[in-house]
Amino acid sequence: MNRAPRSVWRRPSHFLAFGLGSGAIPFAPGTFGTLAAIPFYWLLSGLTLEWYLGLVGIASLLGIWLCDKTSRDLGVHDHSGIVWDEFVGYWLTMAAVPFSWEAALWGFVVFRVFDIIKPWPIRWVDRRVAGGFGIMFDDVLAGVYAWSTMHLWFWLH
Numbered sequence: 759m760n761r762a763p764r765s766v767w768r769r770p771s772h773f774l775a776f777g778l779g780s781g782a783i784p785f786a787p788g789t790f791g792t793l794a795a796i797p798f799y800w801l802l803s804g805l806t807l808e809w810y811l812g813l814v815g816i817a818s819l820l821g822i823w824l825c826d827k828t829s830r831d832l833g834v835h836d837h838s839g840i841v842w843d844e845f846v847g848y849w850l851t852m853a854a855v856p857f858s859w860e861a862a863l864w865g866f867v868v869f870r871v872f873d874i875i876k877p878w879p880i881r882w883v884d885r886r887v888a889g890g891f892g893i894m895f896d897d898v899l900a901g902v903y904a905w906s907t908m909h910l911w912f913w914l915h
Contacts, residue, residue: 762839763832774820774842775828781839791841792870795848796862802849803857814849818894821846826890836893843897847873850901855908868907872900 762782765772773779780794781787802810821842829835851869855861876884876896880903884896 765831766839769831771824772828772831775824775840777841777845781841787839787841788844788873789870791844792848792866792873794841795845796866798845799849799852799862799865800857803852803855807854810853814846814853817842817849818846818898821894822890824890825893829890829893835888840893843894844869844873846894847897847901847904850898851904851908853905855912861908864911865904865908869900869904872903872907873897876900877903 761784762776763772766776766779766782767773776782777787777791777794780790783790802813805813824842825836825840828840829837848865848869851865852862855865872880873896880896880899883892883899886892887895
């Protein structure tokens with residue numbers, strides 16, 4: 759079990775990197791971080807695709823900084839409680855997917871599968887790319903894989 763540092767509740771950058779505290783849950787923090795991203799997807803889903811992708815892009819850039827700063831502060835590369843990358847990966851998964859609770863759930867499952875299994879090149883990136891960019895990029899790739907899967911499913915049905 760991974761214990762969250764107290765700084766999660768004291769430093770705004772750590773609080774955000776830990777997914778508004780969702781990554782502080784001592785078991786399955788990535789799963790809880792992804793769950794915490796769902797209400798934000800619901801809010802974002804009413805935007806035009808351009809605005810949606812723009813905000814996700816900003817969240818990605820912010821995430822590189824947040825994840826890098828928090829991992830350096832903690833002295834642990836990619837602490838399991840850092841889940842901002844799961845937020846962004848999930849939001850990418852859901853890009854251009856009309857909101858429904860069923861779609862939100864399927865997107866959650868598909869993203870978590872890719873994030874956990876880490877098919878090539880996700881695993882390679884996870885192991886070899888350092889810093890905040892590395893922390894973010896493997897989940898961005900998982901989000902792209904999951905996005906592709908979601909849209910293929912919608913196209914087939």
